[in-house]
Amino acid sequence: MTTTTLSRDTTPAAQPPAARTLDLVKVYGRGEAAVRALDGVGVDLPAGRFTAVMGPSGSGKSTLLHCVAGLDSPTSGEVWLGGTELTRLSDKALTLARRRRVGFVFQSYNLLPMLTAEQNILLPLRLADRRPDAETREWVTGVVDALALGDRLAHRPGELSGGQQQRVAAARALVTRPDLLVADEPTGALDRHSSAELLGFLARSVRELGQTVVMVTHDPSAASYADEVLLMADGRLVGRVAEPTAESVLEAMGRLAEAGR
Ligand SMILES: Nc1ncnc2c1ncn2[C@@H]1O[C@H](COP(=O)(O)OP(=O)(O)OP(=O)(O)O)[C@@H](O)[C@H]1O
Numbered sequence: 144m145t146t147t148t149l150s151r152d153t154t155p156a157a158q159p160p161a162a163r164t165l166d167l168v169k170v171y172g173r174g175e176a177a178v179r180a181l182d183g184v185g186v187d188l189p190a191g192r193f194t195a196v197m198g199p200s201g202s203g204k205s206t207l208l209h210c211v212a213g214l215d216s217p218t219s220g221e222v223w224l225g226g227t228e229l230t231r232l233s234d235k236a237l238t239l240a241r242r243r244r245v246g247f248v249f250q251s252y253n254l255l256p257m258l259t260a261e262q263n264i265l266l267p268l269r270l271a272d273r274r275p276d277a278e279t280r281e282w283v284t285g286v287v288d289a290l291a292l293g294d295r296l297a298h299r300p301g302e303l304s305g306g307q308q309q310r311v312a313a314a315r316a317l318v319t320r321p322d323l324l325v326a327d328e329p330t331g332a333l334d335r336h337s338s339a340e341l342l343g344f345l346a347r348s349v350r351e352l353g354q355t356v357v358m359v360t361h362d363p364s365a366a367s368y369a370d371e372v373l374l375m376a377d378g379r380l381v382g383r384v385a386e387p388t389a390e391s392v393l394e395a396m397g398r399l400a401e402a403g404r
Pocket of ligand 1: 171172178179180198199200201202203204205206207
């Protein structure tokens with residue numbers, strides 16, 4: 144008699160990743176002036192997880208994020224968003240995939256100054272020609288509540304603090320329930336309190352709303368909100384820190400700097 148063990152593998156690796164790169168290379172410029180910003184990066188961004196990307200200035204973090212989000216096209220290699228290979232799409236299909244499936248938060252909030260907070264938040268739905276149905280309205284209300292923006296919806300960006308503007312940008316990024324939320328130095332212009340609020344929200348959007356977040360940061364405390372930190376140097380992935388704390392990230396960055404000497 145054979146014994147069969149029934150077990151369900153619930154580790155994140157058992158699910159298909161939200162995004163994946165294979166041997167990604169990005170070269171800027173030509174000849175003597177060529178810069179190899181990415182030098183063969185293969186990485187999985189697991190669904191429903193918060194991943195931070197760290198590394199020295201110029202190590203390729205933003206380039207990686209931009210390629211994964213379909214904002215920049217690699218020189219060679221593959222980028223997958225779920226089951227879609229972005230690197231095979233036409234410009235038009237790529238624009239649509241980006242608009243429907245990726246949310247963005249940048250250091251500069253990129254809000255439209257003439258629109259209210261609410262209009263800014265709902266803009267991605269308008270651009271995608273989607274009228275908010277009941278379920279979407281409920282989702283938007285939940286996001287707005289979680290970001291404590293309820294009493295700021297009628298304000299224009301110029302009437303909001305930096306932290307509030309970045310929270311509006313985060314709500315806008317999540318309004319379409321993107322497969323991937325990409326954040327490039329989202330706390331770079333915020334004070335400590337506003338940073339903690341925003342990062343707490345990003346972490347909760349992963350834990351409670353099932354979102355997938357990838358964030359570039361220089362700040363070990365910001366990285367400690369992630370489930371895992373990827374370390375880059377010279378266009379390559381050179382290490383990982385699981386369940387990071389500010390201390391363990393700082394230590395790993397220190398080792399990286401030592402190795403680079
Ligand atoms: N548009 C571009 N044209 C030419 N070179 C570029 C371009 N964008 C980035 N680079 C170069 O590619 C390399 C990687 O840049 P990238 O911005 O990805 O690094 P980063 O790790 O995000 O840096 P930082 O932490 O300073 O933002 C750098 O050497 C940079 O100068």
